Amino acid sequence: MEFQTRDDVSTGNEEDLFVPSDDVREHLVVVGNGMAGCRAVEELLARDGARYRVTIFGAEPHVNYNRIMLSPVLAGEKTFEDIIINNQQWYDDNGIELIVADPITAIDRTAKTVRSESGRTVSYDRLLIATGSDPFIIPVPGKDLPGVISFRDMRDVDTMLAAADAGAPDGEQGRAVVIGGGLLGLEAAHGLTLRGMKVTILHIMPTLMERQLDEAAGWLLKTALEDRGQTILTGADTAEIFGQGKVEGVRLKDGTLIPATLVVMAVGIRPSVALAREAGLDIGRGIKVDDHMVTSDPAVLAVGECVEHEGNVYGLVAPLWDMCRSLADGLTDQHSGYKGSVTSTKLKVAGLDVFSAGDFSGGEGCEDIVLRDASRGVYKRVVVKDDRVIGAVLYGDTADGGWYFDLLKRQENVADIRDFLIFGQSFASGGGALDPKAAVAALSDDAEICGCNGVSKGQVVACIEKGACSLDAVRGTCKASASCGSCTGLVETILALTLGEDVQSGPKTMCKCTSFGHDDVRREIVAQGMTSIPEVMQKLHWATPDGCSSCRPALNYYLLCALPGEYVDDQQSRFVNERMHANIQKDGTYSVVPRMWGGLTNPRELRAIADVVEKYDAPMVKVTGGQRLDIFGIKKEDLPAVWADLNAAGMVSGHAYGKSLRTVKTCVGSEWCRFGTQDSTGLGVKTERMTWGSWMPHKFKIAVSGCPRNCAEATIKDFGVVCVDSGYELHVGGNGGIHVRVTDLLCKVATEQEALDYCAAFTQLYREEARYLERTAPWIERVGVDYVKARIVEDDVGREALRARFLYSQSFSQDDPWAERAAGEHAELHQHIAEVRPMETV
Amino acid sequence: MIGDWLDIGSVNQITPGNARTLPVRGGEEIAIFRTLGGEFHALVNRCPHKHGPLSQGIVHGGVVTCPLHNWNISLKTGEALGEDKGCVPVIPLKIDAGRIFLLRSAVMGQLAA
Numbered sequence: 034m035e036f037q038t039r040d041d042v043s044t045g046n047e048e049d050l051f052v053p054s055d056d057v058r059e060h061l062v063v064v065g066n067g068m069a070g071c072r073a074v075e076e077l078l079a080r081d082g083a084r085y086r087v088t089i090f091g092a093e094p095h096v097n098y099n100r101i102m103l104s105p106v107l108a109g110e111k112t113f114e115d116i117i118i119n120n121q122q123w124y125d126d127n128g129i130e131l132i133v134a135d136p137i138t139a140i141d142r143t144a145k146t147v148r149s150e151s152g153r154t155v156s157y158d159r160l161l162i163a164t165g166s167d168p169f170i171i172p173v174p175g176k177d178l179p180g181v182i183s184f185r186d187m188r189d190v191d192t193m194l195a196a197a198d199a200g201a202p203d204g205e206q207g208r209a210v211v212i213g214g215g216l217l218g219l220e221a222a223h224g225l226t227l228r229g230m231k232v233t234i235l236h237i238m239p240t241l242m243e244r245q246l247d248e249a250a251g252w253l254l255k256t257a258l259e260d261r262g263q264t265i266l267t268g269a270d271t272a273e274i275f276g277q278g279k280v281e282g283v284r285l286k287d288g289t290l291i292p293a294t295l296v297v298m299a300v301g302i303r304p305s306v307a308l309a310r311e312a313g314l315d316i317g318r319g320i321k322v323d324d325h326m327v328t329s330d331p332a333v334l335a336v337g338e339c340v341e342h343e344g345n346v347y348g349l350v351a352p353l354w355d356m357c358r359s360l361a362d363g364l365t366d367q368h369s370g371y372k373g374s375v376t377s378t379k380l381k382v383a384g385l386d387v388f389s390a391g392d393f394s395g396g397e398g399c400e401d402i403v404l405r406d407a408s409r410g411v412y413k414r415v416v417v418k419d420d421r422v423i424g425a426v427l428y429g430d431t432a433d434g435g436w437y438f439d440l441l442k443r444q445e446n447v448a449d450i451r452d453f454l455i456f457g458q459s460f461a462s463g464g465g466a467l468d469p470k471a472a473v474a475a476l477s478d479d480a481e482i483c484g485c486n487g488v489s490k491g492q493v494v495a496c497i498e499k500g501a502c503s504l505d506a507v508r509g510t511c512k513a514s515a516s517c518g519s520c521t522g523l524v525e526t527i528l529a530l531t532l533g534e535d536v537q538s539g540p541k542t543m544c545k546c547t548s549f550g551h552d553d554v555r556r557e558i559v560a561q562g563m564t565s566i567p568e569v570m571q572k573l574h575w576a577t578p579d580g581c582s583s584c585r586p587a588l589n590y591y592l593l594c595a596l597p598g599e600y601v602d603d604q605q606s607r608f609v610n611e612r613m614h615a616n617i618q619k620d621g622t623y624s625v626v627p628r629m630w631g632g633l634t635n636p637r638e639l640r641a642i643a644d645v646v647e648k649y650d651a652p653m654v655k656v657t658g659g660q661r662l663d664i665f666g667i668k669k670e671d672l673p674a675v676w677a678d679l680n681a682a683g684m685v686s687g688h689a690y691g692k693s694l695r696t697v698k699t700c701v702g703s704e705w706c707r708f709g710t711q712d713s714t715g716l717g718v719k720t721e722r723m724t725w726g727s728w729m730p731h732k733f734k735i736a737v738s739g740c741p742r743n744c745a746e747a748t749i750k751d752f753g754v755v756c757v758d759s760g761y762e763l764h765v766g767g768n769g770g771i772h773v774r775v776t777d778l779l780c781k782v783a784t785e786q787e788a789l790d791y792c793a794a795f796t797q798l799y800r801e802e803a804r805y806l807e808r809t810a811p812w813i814e815r816v817g818v819d820y821v822k823a824r825i826v827e828d829d830v831g832r833e834a835l836r837a838r839f840l841y842s843q844s845f846s847q848d849d850p851w852a853e854r855a856a857g858e859h860a861e862l863h864q865h866i867a868e869v870r871p872m873e874t875v
Numbered sequence: 876m877i878g879d880w881l882d883i884g885s886v887n888q889i890t891p892g893n894a895r896t897l898p899v900r901g902g903e904e905i906a907i908f909r910t911l912g913g914e915f916h917a918l919v920n921r922c923p924h925k926h927g928p929l930s931q932g933i934v935h936g937g938v939v940t941c942p943l944h945n946w947n948i949s950l951k952t953g954e955a956l957g958e959d960k961g962c963v964p965v966i967p968l969k970i971d972a973g974r975i976f977l978l979r980s981a982v983m984g985q986l987a988a
Contacts, residue, residue, distance in 0.1 A: 579892075579911040582933040582940035582947075605892030605911070609931040609942035617942050621928040669931075866895035866907060867883045869982060 058086045061364075062147055062157035064137045064308065066091025068100055069337025069353050070163030071119055072487075076361035078127055084365065085159070087129045090149060092136035093186055096120055100186070101350060107190050107224030109560055110553055140312035142330055159332055159364070162309055162320060166302035166338040166348065171212070175274030181296045184221045189297075193221070196295035197228035206231055210283045210293040212271055214241040218299035219254075219382045222263055225297075227572065229561060233291050234258075235269040235283065237300075245378050245389040249405075250412050250428040257385050257410070261574045304339045304346055317341045324370035325363030326356055336360050342373060349376050354487025377438040379431055379484055381548070386427075388434035391441045392416065393424035402455045413455055420448040433457040435523070439480045473526040482527070483513035483520045493524060497531045504528065544583040546575050551804035555591050564596060566603055580606075587805035590692065593728055594800050597842035604859070610690035612862065614850045615672055616663075623672060624665045626689035627679050628725065631699045631717035631737075632660040641682030645675055658769075659696030659734065661687055670863055676851035685725075685849035692806070693728045694735070694796075697721035698746065702739030702756065711756035713739035716785055720754075720792055726847040727796065727839070730803040730812075734768075735792070748776045751799075751809040752792055757781075761788040765795055765821065766813035774810040777818040780826045794825050794832040797839035880969065880976035883907070886915070887973070894930040894939070896920055899982060905966055906930035907975060908950055910937060916950035917968045917977055923948075923961030 061077075063070045066089050074087055091097075095113075102116035124131045132149070139148045146156045168183030170176055180196070182189050193209075200207045207230045211222045214236025222232045234241075240251030241258075255265050270286040274296055282292040304319035315321040315329035319341035326334045326342075336356045338348055347353065352374030359371035377390030393416050404413040409429065415437060416424035421444050425437040436458040440447060447454055458475065478491030488511050496511035507524055508515035514524040543551050554573065563569050566588045570580060580588065585606035592600045610616050615623035627642065642662055646654055653665040667675055676686075688695055697720050700706065702713030717737040724735065736747040737754040746769070747753030753764035753776050760783040764776035779795065782788055798821065803812040813821060825832050854863075889895050889909040897905040897917075906920035906929050914937065920930050927943030937950045947956040953965040967978035 577936055579935050581935045581938075582945065585933060585935060605934065608933065613931070617928075617931065619925065619943065621926070621931075669928075861888065861890075861893075861895065864895075866888055866897055869881070869897060869899040869902070871899075871901060871983060 056086045058084065059158040060156065061085040061087050061159045061161060062155055063087065063089040063161045063163060064140075064147065065089075065161075065163035065165060065337070065339075066093070066095075066097055066131065066133065067163060067165050067337070068097070068118070068350065069165065069339075069357065070161065071097040072354065073161060073163065073336050073357040073360050074127075074129065075119075076357045077364055080361050080365040080367070082127065087127070088155060088157075089124075089129060089131050090135060090137050090147070091131065091133045093188075094134040095187060096124070096131070096133070098187070103184070103187070103190055104220035104224055106187075107193055107221065108227045109224075109557060110549075113187060137308060140308060140333075142312055142333065145332065157332075159334065161360075162328070162333065162335040162339060163337045164305040164308060164339045167305045168298065169301040169303055170298055171271065171300055173271055173273050175276065175280070176298075178274055178276050178280045178296075179278070180276070180280030180294060181274055181298065184217055184297055184299050185302075193225060193295065193297070194228065197225060197230050199294065200229075201294060207295065208233070208291075208293045209295040209297065210235060210291055211297045211299060212283070213297075213299035213301070214238070214265065214267065215244065215299065215301070216242060216378070216380060216382065218297070219258070221297045221299055222258075223382065225295075226261070226263055227557075227574075229572065230295070231264075233264040233266065233293070235271060235285070235291075236265065236267045237270055239267050241265070241267070242382075242387070245426075246387065246428070247393055247414060247426050249403075249414070250387065250389075250426050253410065253412055253428050254382065254385060254387065258382075262571075302338065302348055304341070306339060309335065309339070317344070319346045324359060324372070325368075326360040326371065327363065334360060334364075342371060345373060347374060347376065349378065349484075351376055351481060351484055351487055375438075375442050377434065377441075377481075377484075379434050386429060386431040388427040388431035389425065390434070390438045391422070391424035393426050399423070404455045415454055417447065417451070417454070420446050420451070422447060422454075435476060435480055435482070439477055443477065470526055470530060473523060474530055482523050483515075486512040486515060488513040490527065493527050494531055497528060502528070502532055543587060544581055546570075546577040546580050546584050547573060548576075549573055551587065554588070555595075558591050558595050564592065564600065566592065566606060582608075586611075586692075590728060590730065590805050594842075598845040604862075611692070613669065613672065614676075614686055614690065614854065615667065616690045618665065620666075621669075622665070623667045623669060624663050624689075625667050625672070625675055625679070626657065626661050626663045626687035627684035628687040628696075628721075629661045629684075630721050631697055631714050633714065633718065634662075637682050638684055641679055641684060645678050648678070649675055657689070657696075659689070659698055661689070661696060663689065670865070673854050673857070673860070673863055677855035680849070680852055680855055686851045688725065691728065692731050694721075694724040694726070694733050696734060697724070698734070698736035698750070700737075700739045700744035702737075706739055708742055709739035709756070710758050711739060711761070711785075713737040713745065713754070713756050716754065716756070716761075716788065717745075719785070719789060723789060723793060723840075723843070724796060727800070727843060728846065729796075729800055730805050731808045733796070733799070733809070749773060750776065752795055754788055754792075760784070763788060763791050763795075766809045766818065768808055768810050770808070770810075772810070777813065777821075779818075779822060790836050791825060791832070793839040794835040795821070797835040797842070798824055800839070800842075801835075879979055880971075881979045881982055883975050883977055885973055886970060886975055889915070889975075892934050894932075894934065896928075896930045897977075897982075902983070903964075904928075904930075905977070905982065907968070907977075908934055908939060910934055910950065912936075914950075915968055915970055915975060917966035918948070918950065918953055919964045919966070921963060922946055923955055923963050924959065929963070 097119040099116045099118050105111040135149045135151045137147045138150050146154050148154045168185045182192050209225045209230045209232050211218045211234045214234050222234050225232050240248050241254050272284045272286045274283050280296050284290050306316050309320045310316050320335040320339055322335050322340045322342055326336050328335050337353050355374050356371055359369050362369040379388045398418050400417045402415045411429035414426045422440045427434055476490050480490045482488055482490050482493050492511050493513050501507045501510045514521045569588050589603045589606035615625050649671050651664045651666045655663045657663050697717045699714045699717030703709035733751045735752045736745040736750040738745040738747040739756050747755050748764050749767040749769040755762040762781050763779040765779045767774050767776035891909050892911045894906050894908045904920040905917055907917045909915055920928050922941040924946045927941040929939050931942045932939040938947050940947050946959050953963040955961040966981045969976045
């Protein structure tokens with residue numbers, strides 16, 4: 034045991050010295066388990082994994098996580114697990130001792146030891162200080178009240194979530210005030226809004242994010258955020274935070290009172306230097322370091338937001354990665370040396386794209402080139418001095434941010450392309466042909482692709498060349514695009530350029546109305562308990578007033594699936610076939626398919642169908658691929674009468690038009706067939722009786738074959754059963770569509786009842802987890818058949834729960850939609866509003 | 876002059892987000908739309924692409940999506956949106972005292988076509 038456990042230590046006892054290890058390597062002690070400290074160790078390990086024995090102290094009770102991603106955690110887009118950078122396994126694998134929840138409180142440079150809050154004393158050969166920065170708390174009365182927090186760590190996020198859940202004392206939605214209209218404040222406000230709080234942002238300056246954006250872009254941002262429901266007060270000077278025992282609101286110097294149960298201070302950060310100052314190191318605004326991040330004490334290094342290099346202090350990640358590289362070089366006797374960083378900011382605030390880099394304050398000798406496109410909400414400004422780009426601000430369309438930043442860093446002469454500069458790279462580099470690939474191809478190798486993880490284009494290319502040939506593989510290898518995802522498009526383009534062919538892409542947004550993907554929307558619907566389409570659009574900041582023909586049907590399905598028996602179906606969000614319960618044909622008439630359970634029929638049903646065909650002059654009847662009869666050419670006006678006639682013969686809708694269970698195809702089976710092993714027709718009927726009427730992400734077909742000769746073609750169905758002598762083989766994820774896919778074997782079961790139970794569970798898993806319009810085949814290829822097996826076959830309790838949810842949902846959905854319409858519901862959908870009959874002219 | 880306008884019924888006959896149809900004997904069927912935002916529009920009920928019945932499409936914003944091949948048609952101008960090119964005749968419409976009126980000459984004008 035190298036360290037005494039926490040229980041054994043009596044703090045303040047001079048005798049609590051640690052027991053020396055038999056590891057004779059130099060001991061590197063890192064103070065700070067954050068992004069800089071861990072990244073420095075990662076860089077060191079990449080150069081020489083064996084040279085140092087490493088111990089890391091962290092003040093927070095976690096492994097290393099991506100602090101930048103706290104905003105998505107707050108917004109519910111990610112979980113804490115998603116933002117972990119290095120898990121415990123990483124520390125173990127690299128022999129790193131990690132001590133969490135125990136901040137270092139003192140450094141003794143003479144003895145070369147550090148002492149922690151709990152009383153541990155550890156000696157070091159080299160010490161790395163990576164204490165980051167502290168949130169700045171404005172010294173107003175009430176700043177210490179419970180409910181006043183910063184936005185800095187997981188604990189703050191937890192506090193915000195609790196406040197959002199609690200709501201207001203009167204049972205209304207809770208109110209929050211965010212002080213600070215910089216990036217951090219806006220992200221906090223966005224997350225709290227998504228969590229259902231009414232948020233007011235107080236910003237002391239006249240425009241938002243004034244350090245990154247000029248006035249015009251700041252105004253655009255403010256307007257867009259206000260349109261999304263936030264209240265923004267600029268020029269707002271906080272006088273006090275008031276409340277009895279806890280926060281009740283904020284009072285501004287002009288007397289305005291804003292009630293709030295939560296106040297988030299996000300007015301800025303400053304380097305955390307108290308520990309270093311106490312130890313007598315040279316301090317300016319931050320801990321002073323040289324080009325190898327060495328402080329005034331040669332045995333002590335410092336890196337990250339806590340340092341000052343050449344008079345500069347940085348609060349962004351990109352410089353931090355540069356510093357970590359120089360530091361690791363220094364620690365391994367290489368001499369690159371840190372030369373300072375030029376920074377750019379590319380971000381998405383509440384789904385709005387913003388970019389800035391360099392100096393855009395203007396001044397003597399500076400030329401401004403500005404492009405405004407009001408209807409697209411685009412604003413671009415490039416600042417040029419002596420034919421060189423010195424700054425850029427982009428709002429609404431940030432695609433060219435990387436290119437401007439590259440020009441800026443390389444100080445390239447832009448005289449030749451001056452006239453086209455503002456139109457972006459593809460235009461300026463010579464052609465009207467706007468080819469985004471050419472733009473990415475032209476980026477230099479050291480152009481930064483992923484700001485979150487500090488990955489350059491050269492690093493992404495190297496990682497692809499080493500075999501990462503999908504987006505996920507790149508994310509897993511060099512971490513580009515693994516955090517906020519704003520560079521995903523760039524990484525995909527690099528993949529395409531490097532591999533020369535189409536590359537599998539990651540989840541896209543649902544449609545142009547939203548910045549959320551299908552999975553995000555589904556999760557938020559459940560997490561926030563949303564119950565209507567307008568509510569989803571409101572809470573998730575839909576960009577259009579009432580969605581589009583892509584998202585409306587998807588949202589309708591997601592709500593229907595999440596709230597069986599409770600959600601009221603929205604007819605206006607149904608594609609015509611589902612609204613009319615019949616299939617629209619190319620001439621605008623409809624075809625009608627009554628259900629034939631398991632493919633069985635009888636004289637009464639056949640007679641009814643024949644009568645309908647005659648009575649309504651249907652020009653064609655066809656046996657479908659799902660062994661039913663399809664009656665073509667029925668007019669919209671006649672549909673209710675057709676349904677009434679079919680209902681009278683006991684026939685119900687076959688749902689041949691729906692994203693739903695369509696048919697259960699069968700073969701004859703053991704009752705008649707000389708090869709049949711089980712009663713496939715009977716099982717088919719039971720399966721159809723169980724599953725009919727269920728809405729799905731896409732159409733869903735089932736088949737039951739009586740023997741491995743597979744006459745019902747069960748192995749190209751969404752769910753297929755192949756009967757064998759010893760029981761039932763269950764197959765999933767097949768289809769006979771454009772891309773034919775043969776099923777995967779899920780498992781084998783012994784009894785009919787098990788086959789039915791597994792079918793119900795599988796159906797429900799698909800209903801709950803697939804994206805709208807995703808059939809089972811691409812879904813299974815996406816999540817992996819092993820995942821489906823784990824949920825259905827290996828997890829007995831989980832399977833039973835899925836089955837129960839399916840049957841519960843079915844208890845509401847097995848009403849014949851034809852019967853309602855035949856009885857006169859929604860008659861207006863079938864009748865003309867009036868008719869115009871002009872006077873006969875002779 | 877009221878005679879220039881054809882009264883085709885109460886606004887309450889069309890619920891928001893829906894459409895109703897108006898056959899014109901000897902002419903083209905007309906689709907009358909009510910958007911979720913409450914505006915009324917009338918178009919010939921025929922997509923410029925493959926003549927799909929626009930009245931059966933999903934209405935969103937000021938747009939209807941044709942049920943046959945997902946063309947988006949502006950309810951205001953009758954123009955196909957996005958990459959698609961084509962136009963469907965717009966029938967001038969006005970609302971007066973809770974009634975829907977169509978311009979008679981436009982409704983009848985189709986007869987000549």
